[in-house]
Amino acid sequence: MEKRRVVVTGIGAVTPLGKDVDTTWNNIINGVSGVKPLTRVNADEYPAKVAAEIRDFNPEDFMEKKEARKMDRFTQFAVAASIMAVKDSKLEITDKNAERVGVWVGSGIGGMETFEQQYETFLKRGYRRVSPFFVPMLIPDMAAGQVSITLGAKGFNSCTVTACATGTNSIGDAFKVIQRGEADVMVSGGAEAPITRMSVAGFCANTALSTNTDPQTASRPFDKNRDGFVMGEGAGIIVLEELEHALARGAKIYAEIIGYAATGDAYHITAPAPAGEGGSRAMKAALHDGGLTPDEVDYINAHGTSTDYNDKYETMAIKEVFGEHAYKLAVSSTKSMTGHLLGAAGGIEAIFSVLAIDEGIIPPTINYETPDPECDLDYVPNKARKQDIDIVMSNSLGFGGHNATIVFKKYQD
Structure with a gap:
């Protein structure tokens, strides 16, 4: 079907x-x-x-x-x-x-x-x-x-x-x-x-x-x-x-949703699995669901909670999934501005993802002052970036080892 x-x-x-x-x-x-x-x-x-x-x-x-x-x-x-x-x-x-x-x-x-x-x-x-x-x-x-x-x-x-x-x-x-x-x-x-x-x-x-x-x-x-x-x-x-x-009905279309996946860490009640392996599997599966290759993604709205292990492991997971392209795509955490809305975080971050596509602007990660050698990607530090965006991925990770990823794409006939 x-x-x-x-x-x-x-x-x-x-x-x-x-x-x-x-x-x-x-x-x-x-x-x-x-x-x-x-x-x-x-x-x-x-x-x-x-x-x-x-x-x-x-x-x-x-x-x-x-x-x-x-x-x-x-x-x-x-x-x-x-x-x-x-x-x-x-x-x-x-x-x-x-x-x-x-x-x-x-x-x-x-x-x-x-x-x-x-x-x-x-x-x-x-x-x-x-x-x-x-x-x-x-x-x-x-x-x-x-x-x-x-x-x-x-x-x-x-x-x-x-x-x-x-x-x-x-x-x-x-x-x-x-x-x-x-x-x-x-x-x-x-x-x-x-x-x-x-x-x-x-x-x-x-x-x-x-x-x-x-x-x-x-x-x-x-x-x-x-x-x-x-x-x-x-x-x-x-x-x-x-x-x-x-x-x-002539509705305005902000973006198309094309991929989704969810995985379980089966590891720990609060800590993410080492190297973010559960998150990397979710990202890979969401790309597969959307019929995408890693190099097609322009921007990732990261889970990015501002905790030690989450940020480090999510960075490692992104590098595992995207390889060299991880250093070419933009990654930012809007939690730097909204705080962490727990169960609501994925909802507002989906909105930010589709608006990034619709308006061609990537939200920044604010308060980024001291680089971490273990977090070495392009986090769009402190200032939004104007950029034409076709595909955005949004990640969410939860206690209990829940990992979820959705992918949005600029709508085309």
Whole structure:
């Protein structure tokens, strides 16, 4: 059976750099950091002092107050970003097409804020005072559920939970749903709101977070002096659409998605496999899925978390996959500006990937000051680069040994 072609026709985001795509992207290409002093929890209680928070988000800009009160913050982000993505795509979901429009939105952690608040209520006041919406607010799949309800999308509906690979897995899996003919449109990506007391405590306890107190330099992927990631929050959602369906309604096409693969390290619960071998297999398989040779890739939006092993091993994996071409392609980590949005990272990075193609500009890796001899590729240091781009690869790697790679291509008839 011939594979159906799938294109990106809508994008929506809520990020530490802006409550919409335009603001976020403008800040990305101008090298603006979204990292600020940690305020959502008491920073005095933790070694990590900075985070990439979303300030002044008002869910009532997107939904009724009574509905917002039934959603954890991560779900509110997902609904807001999905509404913006569908509006951007100019797609009308009606009774006639609703069953062919699906949703695949994941979250790595889900409703941690709700869990912590309701557990406190339970301890102080007993089970009768726990909200009847506690479970629906907590579970990670409720982002997909609420997006489906809000949009009226009645097709394929699912949620991926693969830690920091969640957003990329979600988009890749949604791509395959359309490719094999089970939907014409999929609204897909990731959402996360992890800046809570227990989440910050957990990541501090396993020494994953940066303890750099300077917000402007704490997130510094591939730099020799990197010391951990900076936690972020938000959502990135894209509208994937079967090509003929998109052309028939005159939709704007940002890019075509042509390749996807996912692998497992089978190695360690938090550390990547030596030399990033699981990530290299994902990249190779995604290239094969897209019918590409390594030398056709122009830019990689790296996972690039600003942790020691991740950045080193991802660099090694890229060199394993691309050989000499690894030194010719551009590699950058937008986490240097957004922080690490965990399960939402792949969603917003997919948006940055398609905009890089659509606008011909490669986002920089900011805070790159001291080269690391073990990280010796072209990381587009500190300043965006104008360049015609045909093919972009986006990587996401997660706790549990999850590796996911998607590949986008400039759309051509």
